[in-house]
Amino acid sequence: MNLRIWDTNLKVRLIGEALFNMLFWMYFPFITIYFGMALGNSIAGMLMALPPIFSMLGSLAGGALADRIGRRSVMLIGAAVQTAMFAMFAISPSIWVDYLAFVGLGLGGAIYRPASSAMVADLVPADRRRQVFATFTTANNIGAVLGPVLGAVFFFHYRQALLWTCAIVLLLYFVAIYRIVRETLPSTAKKQDRSTVVIHAFKEQVKGYGIIFRDKVFFIYIVAGIASLVPIMQLDLYLAVYVTDEVPAQTLFPWFERSPVLSGTELYGWLIGYNGLLFVLFVLPVTNWLRNWKERDVFILSSLLAGVGTFAVGLNANVWFLLFVTTIFTFGEIVRSPVTQSFISGYAPEHARGQYMAADNLQYTIGRLLAPMTVSLSGWMPPMGIFGIILICALISIVLYIQLFKARGNDQ
Known part of the structure; x- marks a missing residue:
């Protein structure tokens, strides 16, 4: 992908989002530990279940607003909310203010993302979207590799400095969006009435999402996505418990003779780092290799690799075998990442693209709520029983993806 021919909007966002994502991974992996140390693990666990709900609401609102007031305007709102929340976190006098700031950060990010994805779909031809989305994924995952290593030091020893740095970076990114990024809302969407009062506008948004979820093809796509995400999300859920x-x-x-000895916890850290490294190295090449594949086949391949690879973790405890199967289920996630965004951006009507992008995020929110059930079930089921459930979820998603493209009436 030749970045020199990219639209300026995309270049600004690639740099800004990549830099922020590295800062994000310097604090996000440690936030549960932070609240657990202050409030106890049981309370922290309950508190961590709430942010996905707020994020879901923020994503739906952000998508609807992106189709009503424009992509750029919603991105500015999301960036402003996150800037304010980082500043609030940095000067917070109590752990509960910290928590409110953390929830606000998730809300601001959820508002921002649908408009951001919709802008890519507005600017990039359908045949190039996979490569563009893959480039953004690569940039984000560089941060996912470096961020936790740096955050282990900075979050616990220099937390205020880290949070102020995040706030300043977001403020600069806000200014860059305001000064450089132009609006890309399609003219068909601009023709909608914007003089509607707030209550009527909310009703229209709810009505719009009702139409989306009565779309049979889209509904199957969401359910299939939820089932396929259960295996993909296990790396920081059941696999953490199992390996440790x-x-x-x-x-x-x-x-x-002098080889380092790894405990289960240390080995898990290696698997996390290896997973991120694979993403950085291979998301662009893999997207390029599969660019001529039908979307149906990519979805099926993703579910198969993720399900079989995760199931295989329970077959052998050797470190090199675990690294091998980590490669398998990581590639299941890699091949999926760009095609999900390209599928929904091509499927959604132009005037409702932001709403569809937001509704698409529901599969991740619901998946994040359902995936931890494997940890709860592990208290009374053997490991292979849990891995069997994970594999069944993957197989269900394959069946649903086949049904999805039959319902759509083609094999794209």
Whole structure:
């Protein structure tokens, strides 16, 4: 992908979002630990269940507003909310203000994302969208590799400095959007009446989403996505519990006398880092390799790799076998990432693209609510029973994706 020919809007967003994403991963992985240390793990666990709900509402509102007042305006609102929340977090006098700031950060990001994705769909021809979305995914995952390593030091020892840095970066990004990024809302959407009073506008938004979810094809797509995400989301859920509790300490290089010995916790850290590294190295090449594949086949391949790879984790505890199966289920996630956004941006009507992008995020919100059930079930089921459930979810998603494209009437 030649970045020099990209629209200026995309270049500004690529740089801004990549930089912010690295800062995001410097605090996000440690936020549950932070609240657990202050309030106890049981309370922290309950508190962590609430942000996805607010994010879902913010995403729906952001998508509707993106189709009504414009992509750029909604992105500015999202960036402004996040800037204010980082500043609030930095000067917070109590743990509860910290929590409100954290919820606000999720809300601001949820408002921002549908408009951001819709802007890509507005600017990029359908045949190039996978590559563009893959480039954004690569930039974001560079932050996911570097961020946790730096955050382990900065979040706990220099938290205020880190939070102020995040606030300043978001403020600069807000200014860049305001000064450089132009509006891309299609003319068909601009023709809608914007003089509607607030209550009527809200009713219209709810009505719009009702139409979306009565769309049979879109509904199957959401349900299939939820089922396929259950395996993909296990890396920081059940796999963390399984590797930490069930995998014994072992040498990393058994053929060397002075090889480091990894505990289950340390091995899990290696798997997380390896997962992020694979994303950075391969999301663009894999997207390019599969650019001529039908969307149906990419979705099926993704579910198959994620399901089989995650299931295989329970078959052997050897470190190199675990790295091998991590490669399999990571590639299941890699091949899925760009095609989901390109599918929905091509399927959604031009005048309702923001709403469809927002509704598309529901599969991630609901998936994030359902995926932790594997951790709860692990208290009374053996590991292979849990891995079996994960594999069944993947197989269900494959059946639904086949049905999806039959209902759509083509095999794109």
